Amino acid sequence: MNFSQLQCFVALAETGSFTEAAYAVDLTQSAVSHALAALESELGVTLLERNRKGVVAISNAGQKIIPHVRALLASEAAIEQEARAARGLNVGKLRLGSIESIVSPALLAGVLTSFRTAYPDIEVVLFEGAMHEVGEWIEQSIIDIGFVVLPARGVESTLITTDEMNVLVPYGHRLYDRAAVTLDELYEEGFIMEKTQCMFRLMKRFGFELNKDKPSIRYQASDSATILAMVREGLGITLVPRTMLPKKLEGVVALPLDPPQPLKIGLAVKAQQTALRGTTLFVQTALSWAHEHALLQTVSS
Known part of the structure; x- marks a missing residue:
């Protein structure tokens, strides 16, 4: 076996298509086959099961x-990145995971802009999920590095x-004029949540338990703008990280x-010892950007 064969196998497993896999590894469909x-x-x-339409599904052995x-x-x-780095080169590919709603x-x-500027x-x-x-x-080495919510098990991470x-909440809601809200006050509410329900996973960490009756999820949507509009119309409330809020809030608090x-x-990797050099550079870039951004916030506030 050789690396080209292994790359084709992974590309087919990930795309489910000979056409897309061929594009991913820069080969012809015939060569991939x-x-x-x-x-x-x-x-x-x-390793892969194929049907008449060419759709690929990974087998049990695969x-x-x-x-x-x-x-x-x-x-x-x-190995390739380290060898190139020894020659003063920073080149290669980095697969990054990001959490859409967080x-x-x-x-x-x-x-990403800072990283591209420093290491073009x-x-x-980018993978989003x-x-x-x-x-x-x-954990499965599908990506090299990813954004995570800490603490994160089974990976090595950097804050x-x-x-x-x-x-x-919308204007006129029973809580809208409050300075802050306790978790207990949310049990009577109906929620509009993102389909991945990442917010409820986070709230469970904070001690907010979801049961069959309360609180209830009235609607689920994929788009944050849709969720915001539904909250504005009084269809429910939602949970959101502060930095995910739009700069101007209209009709909601x-x-x-x-x-x-x-x-x-x-940012987390499977293991620092075997991580790509690019992941170290990306973490350093992210830390520098976050530090600079925090300073800018301090100056402007």
Whole structure:
């Protein structure tokens, strides 16, 4: 077997398509097909199931093998980056995971911009998902580094910034003129939540237990603007990190929790010892950006 065959296998497993896999590894569809066939022949097992439409699904044997393949490819990438770094070069690819409903656009875009400016030859491939998905992607070596909420188990992490949970209610709501809201006061409410329910996962960490009757989830939506509009119309309330709030709130009020519930956001890798050099550079860039951003906030406040 060779690395090209392994790359084709992973690309097919991740995309489910020979066309997309070929694009991902910069080969023809025929070359990808031959690479997979050669790998399966050498291993003596079927790694991927195919139907007449060309849709790919990973087999049971493939499910067991692919974590080892990803780890091997990650090690190969780490070796290549370290060797290039020894020659004074910072090049390669970095797969980054971000949590859609928790990591603010300002943080993500700011760090990516700073990183691209400092290391233009390192390509960043962005993966976005829920809290648990990003954690799984790190553990399975699908991504090299990812934003996580601390504490995070099974990974090695670095604190980047701290946010704070807020409750969003419409004008005229029974809580809208309060300075802060306790968790107990939220049990009677109906919620509008993001489909991943990351907020409820976080609130459970803070001692906010969800049961069959109270509190209730009235609606779920994927788009934050839709959730905000629904709260504005009085259809329910929602939970949101402070930095995810729009600069101008119309028809709604953001209330802190009492006691405050800090949200520690970090960057995590599977293991520092085997991490890509690019991940170290990305963490350093994120820390510098967060420090500068905090200073700017202090000056402007």
